[in-house]
Amino acid sequence: MAPKVLVSDKLSETAVQIFRDRGIDVDFMPDLGKDKDKLAEIIGNYDGLAIRSATKVTPSLLEKADRLKVVGRAGIGTDNVDKDAASKKGVIVMNTPFGNMITTAEHAIAMMFAVARQLPEASASTHAGKWEKSKFMGVELTGKTLGVIGAGNIGGIVCDRARGLKMKVIAYDPFLSEEKAEKMGVEKVELEELLPRADFITLHVPLTDQTRNILSRENLEKTKKGVRVINCARGGLVDEEALADLLKSGHVAGAGFDVFSEEPAKENPLFNLPNVVCTPHLGASTTEAQENVALQVAEQMSNYLIDGAVENALNMPSMTAEEAKVMGPWVALSSHLGAFIGQMTDEPVKAINILYDGVVAEMNLAALNCSVIAGIMKKSNPDVNLVSAPVVAKERGIQISTTNQDKSGAFEGYIKVTVVTEKRERSVAGTVFSDGKPRFIQIKGINVDAEVGPHMLYTTNEDVPGIIGTLGGILGQAGANIANFTLGRASAGGEAIALLYLDEAPNDAALKALADTGKFRQIKPLVFDVV
Secondary structure, eight states, X not given: OOOEEEEOSOOOHHHHHHHHHTTOEEEEOTTGGGOHHHHHHHGGGOSEEEEOSSSOBOHHHHHTOSSOOEEEESSSOOTTBOHHHHHHHTOEEEOOTTTTHHHHHHHHHHHHHHHHHTXXXXXXXXXXXXXXXXXXXXXXXXXXXXXXXXXXXXXHHHHHHHHHTTOEEEEEOTTOOHHHHHHHTOEEOOHHHHHHHOSEXXXXXXOOTTTTTSBOHXXXXXXXXXXXXXXXXXTXXXXXXXXXXHHHHTSEEEEEESOOSSSSOSSOTTTTOTTEEEOSSOTTOSHHHHHHHHHHHHHHHHHHHHHOOBOSBSSSOOBOHXXXXXXXXXXXXXHHHHHXXXXXXXXXXXXXXXXXXXXXXXXXHHHHHHHHHHHXXXXXXXXXXXXXXXXXXXXXXXXXXXXXXXXXXXXXEEEXXXXXXXXXXEEEXXXXXXXXXXXXXXXXXXXXXXXXXXXXXXXXXXXXXXXXXXXXXXXXXXXXXXXXXXXXXXXXXXXXXXXXXXXXXXXXXXXXXXXXXXXXXXXXXXXXXXX
């Protein structure tokens, strides 16, 4: 059955057509997002939900979204999506951080010009029939020092445009390397140095616990007298009350704000102050940007629903369509390894250790980790998936660690998963052969070569003659056909294991008959999700 997507906000017809062209069944209801009751009534019919800002994806909505796999936000902000609730539900949340980068950067530059030359006030005065030429004395941008807080995607574009305006650019960004700063033509500084040097300060960071109130009263008081402050990023980055006070005192010469701590902003300390330019969150509001993010979200959601590619996800590791093709067998293997060890483990898991060796060590390990964890968790929580598994593991206090190393064995690459409980450690390893099929290659340190099937039977025993005959005879009498039979042992006469790939699950009578022989220490039927 084709995936089904609901578009509940205003996206372009071109974006909607992208879903159709990819073979996705799409319902375009651009005003539905405003009707939360109607949306909740029908959301259970869809695999994907494409939105802008009108639709609110709340925990109560997600409770009814039993089929939902992905929410795509056409735009960068996802304040209208409860990402924690989505993660617990196993729903990927995507945004489109690149579609409106230029538009937002240009808005910041426009704000700088507007504040530097007092354009809105001068325009209003002239429209009123006044000719107050001497009142609106401005400043040039050329030669001024621009302090950029956050030199990522949008901040980087602002840096580039500002250099084109012959401004000196200094940037504070903990993630900006000296090499990258040099390549961008900017000076990397600490915030303490930026504040007293900058003639203009512009913010381009997300709102997090670390960035909230980054321009606090204390920091604003450290700025150069006559500074002008621009915020086209997120409300809450600047202490608006403190900024209003410093504007009134004359310490700050002007400000341009597109975002506010509370939106819609009906009232604000900055409103009606001289040389403060305010716009209603227009950073992404251009025809080009709105079209770009709509097309981008449709492409991303289609790529995920059709090919399994995860792009610009906020609650799980991204994996491009190209990576998905190459990694597909390894993702399946990591899931099978997790499922094997999860079904074998009855006591609470304390830690999961994952070793990647050879070619697989160069792949997207974050995505593979999620697959392993999901495989382990499925025994206790069948609804868990790659998105929700890490959340569940964290809630249970399970420690996750990974190691990657160069090729060290007989295989081009392999994955080894070890689970630690209060009582024991249990490990299993696997690889992908040239035919693209996952194989188990080691269980409890014993080498094997076992193809993975939907129904398998795992046994352990003392290495004595007659085990193969016993297994074959009892399973044959029960009508269970053996597709593949793998044996392994630690040493002659020591511990031995058998892993059987069966055409169907062994029935209770067969399992009891095997147990009654007294030859087996452990008998465990296993189930794997094999396509």
